[in-house]
Amino acid sequence: MSTSPLFHPLSLGELTLPQRVVMAPMTRSRTAQPGDVPTPMMAEYYGQRAGAGLIISEATQISPQGKGYSFTPGIYSQAQIDGWKQVTDAVHHNGGRIFLQLWHVGRMSHPSLHADGQPVAPSALAPDAQVWIVGDDGIGRMLDCPVPRALTTDEIHATVEDYRQAALNAMAAGFDGVEIHGGNGYLIDQFLRRSANQRTDAYGGSQANRIRFVTEVTESISDAIGADKVGVRLAPFITQRGMDDSEAIDTILLAAGEFNRIGIAYLHLAEADWDDAPTVSLGFRRDLRAAFSGAIVVAGNYHKASAEALINEGLVDAVAFGRAFIANPDLPFRMQRNLPLADIGDPSTLFGGNHKGYTDYPDYHQQLKQSLI
Known part of the structure; x- marks a missing residue:
C-alpha cells in the first residue's frame, strides 16, 4: 500500500481530513425542474x-440572478x-466531509435565465464566451453571452x-463549510x-478597490458561519472569457493577504489544465505561501506523482x-493502492441526463467482479 503524502491527515479549520485527495467541484447539471432542486x-x-x-460540491447559485447554465x-x-440535505446526509452517512461551492456567474449567463433579459456584471462588457442552455426542445446548446x-x-x-444568506442556508442543509467561487x-x-x-x-480602478467585493463577501460569510468553515477558489492564470490582465497575479496575492487576515480555512487554486497552459512558477507558489498561512489546495491537470511532489515540497x-x-468513485482507494483508474466512457453524459x-x-471491486463475469 502507498505511503504517499497524499494520505497523511490534514487540518482544515476545525475539520481533520483523513487524507489530501480532494474531489474538485464539477458542474453536472442534473437538478429537478422547475426550481433547480438537488435530487436523490x-x-x-x-x-x-x-x-x-473533502468533497467540494458543484457550483451552486446563490440567487436566481447568479445563474448562468441550465439545470445547475x-x-x-x-x-x-x-x-441538499439529502446529499449531505448521504456523504456523512458514508463517513465523508463536504463543502458547498457558492456561485454567482455575473456576465457568464444568458438572457433566457433572467426576468429582465440581462445578466449583471461589474461593468457592461461582454465576456466573448458561451454558456450551456437547454431550449424548449429539451436540447442543450452553447449560446453566446x-x-x-x-x-x-x-x-x-x-x-x-x-x-x-446562501452560506447560512448551506449550513442549514448540513454542509461542513462553504467555498466561495472566485475564479x-x-x-x-x-x-x-x-x-x-x-x-x-x-x-473599481486600483487593486485595493478591485478586491473590495471579494473581501466584503468573505468577511460577511465568515462573520455568519465562522472563518474556519470558509474556503475561496481563485483562478490566477485564466485568460479566456475576456479575463486576461497583466495585474491578475499581483491582485490575487493582495487578496490572499486579506483572506489571511480574515482567517479562512483554505485557498483553492483552479490552475490552467489545457495542454499548452503556462507553468505555475515556484515564485508565485512561494509568494502565495508568504501571503496566506492557511491550507492551499490546487486543482489542474494533476496525477498522483505530480501531486505528491508539490506536497513534499511544502508548496x-x-x-x-x-x-x-x-469515473472512479473510489479514487482515493485506487490511488493509495496504485490500482488502475477507469476512464470516462461517454463524454456526452457529463452535463445533464440521468444515472448513465x-x-x-x-x-x-465492482469493476473487478464485472470483468470476471
Missing part, C-alpha cells in the same frame, strides 16, 4: 464519492435546502447579503480584473481531482 440521484452520486478527503443547483429556496448590465452600488451590497471568469473574478471591471467607484497541502472522480455516466461507474 445527486445524493447517491456524492455519497459514492465520500471517500474523498441553487441554495436560496427551502426546496433547494431540503434537496450578451453584454451585461453594470451593477449599481446598492445591488453590490445586496449581492454580498445574498452570499451571506474562472465568474462574478468575483470579474471584479478582480481590469479587463472586466472598468468601474470608477470604490469597487501545497492538498490536491483536488475532477474527472478522475467521475453519473452514478453507474463501479468502484474497483
Whole structure:
C-alpha cells in the first residue's frame, strides 16, 4: 500500500481530513425542474464519492440572478435546502466531509435565465464566451453571452447579503463549510480584473478597490458561519472569457493577504489544465505561501506523482481531482493502492441526463467482479 503524502491527515479549520485527495467541484447539471432542486440521484452520486478527503460540491447559485447554465443547483429556496440535505446526509452517512461551492456567474449567463433579459456584471462588457442552455426542445446548446448590465452600488451590497444568506442556508442543509467561487471568469473574478471591471467607484480602478467585493463577501460569510468553515477558489492564470490582465497575479496575492487576515480555512487554486497552459512558477507558489498561512489546495491537470511532489515540497497541502472522480468513485482507494483508474466512457453524459455516466461507474471491486463475469 502507498505511503504517499497524499494520505497523511490534514487540518482544515476545525475539520481533520483523513487524507489530501480532494474531489474538485464539477458542474453536472442534473437538478429537478422547475426550481433547480438537488435530487436523490445527486445524493447517491456524492455519497459514492465520500471517500474523498473533502468533497467540494458543484457550483451552486446563490440567487436566481447568479445563474448562468441550465439545470445547475441553487441554495436560496427551502426546496433547494431540503434537496441538499439529502446529499449531505448521504456523504456523512458514508463517513465523508463536504463543502458547498457558492456561485454567482455575473456576465457568464444568458438572457433566457433572467426576468429582465440581462445578466449583471461589474461593468457592461461582454465576456466573448458561451454558456450551456437547454431550449424548449429539451436540447442543450452553447449560446453566446450578451453584454451585461453594470451593477449599481446598492445591488453590490445586496449581492454580498445574498452570499451571506446562501452560506447560512448551506449550513442549514448540513454542509461542513462553504467555498466561495472566485475564479474562472465568474462574478468575483470579474471584479478582480481590469479587463472586466472598468468601474470608477470604490469597487473599481486600483487593486485595493478591485478586491473590495471579494473581501466584503468573505468577511460577511465568515462573520455568519465562522472563518474556519470558509474556503475561496481563485483562478490566477485564466485568460479566456475576456479575463486576461497583466495585474491578475499581483491582485490575487493582495487578496490572499486579506483572506489571511480574515482567517479562512483554505485557498483553492483552479490552475490552467489545457495542454499548452503556462507553468505555475515556484515564485508565485512561494509568494502565495508568504501571503496566506492557511491550507492551499490546487486543482489542474494533476496525477498522483505530480501531486505528491508539490506536497513534499511544502508548496501545497492538498490536491483536488475532477474527472478522475467521475469515473472512479473510489479514487482515493485506487490511488493509495496504485490500482488502475477507469476512464470516462461517454463524454456526452457529463452535463445533464440521468444515472448513465453519473452514478453507474463501479468502484474497483465492482469493476473487478464485472470483468470476471
